[in-house]
Amino acid sequence: MASQLDAIVMGAGFGGLTAAIKLKEAGFGRVVVLEKADRIGGTWRENTYPGACCDVPSRLYSLSFALNPDWSRAFSPQAEIRDYMERVAKQFGVMDLFRFNTEVEKAVWDDAAGLWTVTVKGGESLSAPVLVSGLGQLNKPGYAGIPGRETFKGDSWHSAGWRHDVDLTGKTVGCIGAGASAIQYIPEIARTAGKVVVFQRTPNYVVPRLDKPFSDFEKRLYRTFPALDRLNRWFIWQMMDLRFNAFKQGTKSAEAFKGLALKYLDEVVTDPVLKARLTPDYPIGCKRVLISDDYYQALMRPNVELVTEAVSAVSANGVQTADGVEHGCDVLVYGTGFVTTDFISPVEIVGAGGKTLNAAWKDGAEAYLGVTVSGFPNLFMLYGPNTNLGHNSIIVMIESQVGYLVEAMKELKRRGAKAMSVKDEAFKKFNVELQHDLTKTAWAGSCSSWYKTASGKITNNWGGDTATYRRLMRTPRLADYEVA
Numbered sequence: 516m517a518s519q520l521d522a523i524v525m526g527a528g529f530g531g532l533t534a535a536i537k538l539k540e541a542g543f544g545r546v547v548v549l550e551k552a553d554r555i556g557g558t559w560r561e562n563t564y565p566g567a568c569c570d571v572p573s574r575l576y577s578l579s580f581a582l583n584p585d586w587s588r589a590f591s592p593q594a595e596i597r598d599y600m601e602r603v604a605k606q607f608g609v610m611d612l613f614r615f616n617t618e619v620e621k622a623v624w625d626d627a628a629g630l631w632t633v634t635v636k637g638g639e640s641l642s643a644p645v646l647v648s649g650l651g652q653l654n655k656p657g658y659a660g661i662p663g664r665e666t667f668k669g670d671s672w673h674s675a676g677w678r679h680d681v682d683l684t685g686k687t688v689g690c691i692g693a694g695a696s697a698i699q700y701i702p703e704i705a706r707t708a709g710k711v712v713v714f715q716r717t718p719n720y721v722v723p724r725l726d727k728p729f730s731d732f733e734k735r736l737y738r739t740f741p742a743l744d745r746l747n748r749w750f751i752w753q754m755m756d757l758r759f760n761a762f763k764q765g766t767k768s769a770e771a772f773k774g775l776a777l778k779y780l781d782e783v784v785t786d787p788v789l790k791a792r793l794t795p796d797y798p799i800g801c802k803r804v805l806i807s808d809d810y811y812q813a814l815m816r817p818n819v820e821l822v823t824e825a826v827s828a829v830s831a832n833g834v835q836t837a838d839g840v841e842h843g844c845d846v847l848v849y850g851t852g853f854v855t856t857d858f859i860s861p862v863e864i865v866g867a868g869g870k871t872l873n874a875a876w877k878d879g880a881e882a883y884l885g886v887t888v889s890g891f892p893n894l895f896m897l898y899g900p901n902t903n904l905g906h907n908s909i910i911v912m913i914e915s916q917v918g919y920l921v922e923a924m925k926e927l928k929r930r931g932a933k934a935m936s937v938k939d940e941a942f943k944k945f946n947v948e949l950q951h952d953l954t955k956t957a958w959a960g961s962c963s964s965w966y967k968t969a970s971g972k973i974t975n976n977w978g979g980d981t982a983t984y985r986r987l988m989r990t991p992r993l994a995d996y997e998v999a
């Protein structure tokens with residue numbers, strides 16, 4: 516049975532959007548993007564917490580082929596990024612490729628037919644030769660297994676599901692977690708809440724964001740001279756890529772980066788006790804380096820308390836810590852991050868010979884160049900295993916991956932082939948070398964982070980700079996694939 520589709524894409528975030536545009540441009544316009552929510556945006560649709568904004572400069576956190584001269588600030592707020600994505604989808608005429616409110620449950624590869632059959636909630640199924648996952652790494656909120664969550668009497672929510680209907684004015688708000696999301700909303704809610712209690716397990720390195728609005732003059736300049744915008748984007752990309760050196764253990768750049776963060780802490784936080792509790796004891800970059808112009812400042816407000824005793828449980832009235840204290844709270848916000856190391860799951864992916872992706876990844880997710888997996892023909896992942904970054908824009912990685920996908924589909928068409936599957940030996944060799952490279956990075960340092968599994972395998976981050984990745988992704992190395 517021939518498919519009416521060229522490809523099925525799962526997820527309408529930056530990955531799904533870029534794939535839809537580039538596949539259509541390449542003549543593979545029979546694409547459907549299945550999205551469980553009701554609009555485009557992915558993480559930029561879901562994370563609406565107060566102060567949500569991108570910690571990568573807007574000029575680089577946007578698609579290279581869809582520059583936006585109208586960014587309001589150096590670091591764009593969430594709604595502006597989500598609106599940009601919708602605008603780009605309309606501009607490139609791909610809106611009709613998206614099917615919203617459609618949640619994928621299962622995808623099964625049929626070797627004989629050379630087709631993926633995808634089943635969505637409700638039972639409908641669709642087939643296409645190529646399956647693309649644009650589900651990303653940060654789509655499943657995690658609650659850190661803290662016991663007693665269901666006993667809390669007040670309102671509570673995860674940072675990725677903000678309850679805008681609850682007025683925090685005058686209330687005592689407990690914020691569990693002090694990561695990238697929390698440091699953005701804590702300063703915001705501290706303005707109106709009666710009291711904010713921040714439960715920090717591990718301090719983070721923080722460097723200034725140096726955010727600023729773009730003037731009308733600058734916007735006009737970028738609109739009139741797109742080449743200037745492009746040049747600036749390229750320059751920011753290069754500068755950020757150079758920072759990769761600071762994410763290698765024992766380098767001078769790492770020392771300098773750490774010095775910058777500690778100097779900032781020293782300058783802003785004057786209380787020596789608070790300063791000590793905010794000083795990390797692991798290599799910089801091991802956890803995501805946070806950027807903020809107002810987090811430390813917020814912690815020094817009289818209505819903000821930093822608690823560093825371990826959270827032992829949530830109770831009916833608040834949060835209990837290991838020292839036996841119960842911290843009374845009216846509202847609880849879980850900024851406890853995401854379940855990051857099982858990637859596409861809970862979508863069940865069944866590859867050649869009935870093998871599931873979960874089984875293939877039982878010792879930790881891995882992929883060849885972050886995009887393909889041995890035993891799973893014609894499955895391409897965007898922002899898949901080992902493609903997250905600590906130093907640059909994920910958009911650069913996604914564009915490289917979509918370029919690779921398009922080249923692969925062109926090759927299949929050119930050869931009249933049904934499928935391509937990465938060879939097991941190429942897959943294994945790539946991952947052995949990658950894990951070796953990663954041992955030299957900060958992520959291998961002595962800290963826990965969402966970049967690695969409980970056993971310490973780094974499953975989320977890329978081990979080099981983005982220029983190297985781009986080079987490797989220019990076109991699929993066919994010797995590493997079985998094409999039939």
Ligand code: NAP
Pocket residue numbers: 568569570571653658659661674691692693694695696697714715716717802803825826850851852853963964965
């Ligand atoms: P996160 O960085 O993983 O932070 C989770 C926080 O919860 C950490 O402070 C963690 O402490 C804490 N936590 C976990 N379990 C706990 C427990 N049992 N008791 C107390 N605290 C606990 O999650 P996130 O802040 O949502 O950010 C995730 C990622 O999203 C970021 O790294 C970033 O890549 C992305 N993000 C990006 C932007 C952006 O601007 N582009 C903004 C927000 C988020 P430990 O450190 O001790 O584990």
